[in-house]
Amino acid sequence: MAKTIYVLNGPNLNLLGTRQPHIYGRATLADVEKLCRSASKRHGFTLVFRQSNHEGQIVDWINEARAEKAAGLIINPAGYTTTSVAILDALLTMESPVVEVHISNIHRREEFRRHSYVSRAARAVICGFGIEGYALAISGLTTLIGAKE
Numbered sequence: 001m002a003k004t005i006y007v008l009n010g011p012n013l014n015l016l017g018t019r020q021p022h023i024y025g026r027a028t029l030a031d032v033e034k035l036c037r038s039a040s041k042r043h044g045f046t047l048v049f050r051q052s053n054h055e056g057q058i059v060d061w062i063n064e065a066r067a068e069k070a071a072g073l074i075i076n077p078a079g080y081t082t083t084s085v086a087i088l089d090a091l092l093t094m095e096s097p098v099v100e101v102h103i104s105n106i107h108r109r110e111e112f113r114r115h116s117y118v119s120r121a122a123r124a125v126i127c128g129f130g131i132e133g134y135a136l137a138i139s140g141l142t143t144l145i146g147a148k149e
């Protein structure tokens, strides 16, 4: 049976492709999903792809991923990256690898974007590759799955 991976997206990522193209590019969230579906298929994963503007909803989905024994979880926590202890706590309960993705290079931007709570729970962090970072994260998960910490 194919292993399932979750790709979760945080607040305002539903606006991708409509505003600030100089930072986030012109691709929409639907394009990101298409990219993730194709990368998942290539690596033999079943994909669950979601976006929410609500912190509690994201926490619930992380708990769902754990309960469903997902093989891995990729998250772009967006604005919750720098604020959410609740998302960090949920991620810390995951036994399977977590990869944090950011479309932009958060280290080239405002200082406040550089501190991520989520990174404490992430086995790997990818930023600055645009939406291609999601495909890189899916490919990277194949290495992390099964690899001991």
Ligand code: CA2
Binding pocket: 011, 012, 013, 015, 016, 017, 018, 019, 020, 024, 076, 077, 078, 079, 081, 101, 102, 103, 104, 105, 106, 113
């Ligand atoms: O670079 C990323 O992926 C971010 O996670 C995006 C977040 C930002 O708060 C992080 O610092 C870095 C913002 C997501 C909002 O996305 C928008 C996309 C288009 C237009 C407006 C917002």
